[in-house]
Amino acid sequence: MRVISRKILRDFCESHADSCDALYDWYRVSSKAEWQNLIDVQQTYPKAEAVGSFTVFNIKGNRYRLIVDLVYDSQRIYIKYVLTHAEYDKDEWKNDPYF
Template identity: 50%
Template sequence: MHVIRYKQFRDFGKKHSDNCGVLDDWLKVASRANWSNLSGIQSVFPQAEVINHFTVFSLKGKQYRLIVSINYEGQLIYLKHLLTHAEYKEQQQNGSYF
């Protein structure tokens, strides 16, 4: 899979330094993957789920949420948002990210 917008997420890693390694680990797995559906993703990331056309990954024991758009046919992952759990819950209630 080709991951788009990863460099912008490095700023989040600077702000939340405990997450930087987790995001790097996720990128290594995702960039080597050849996912064709959610089942393939869940074989590696069991808590991944689809919400309104976006795939949401729980990272670092659910401390962070990574929201992406995936084009399986084109093997592209577009990073949309990386949020703390608190930010995710707040925005989810407001419908801001979905």
């Protein structure tokens, strides 16, 4: 799958250095994946879940949440948000028009 945009991951790592290894591991695995549906995703990331139109990944033992839009037909992953667990719980990300 093609991951768009890696810059979001780099920017988040600048302010949350402890997340870098886990985010880059996710990036490496995801960019090589050929997922066709959520079940395929969950074979690699069992705790991944669909929330609205997005897929949410737990990063670094659930300390962070990676929210993406998976487009299986075109094999693209659009990174929407990387949040701390506390930011995620505020649900402000759900105001996204694509949610």
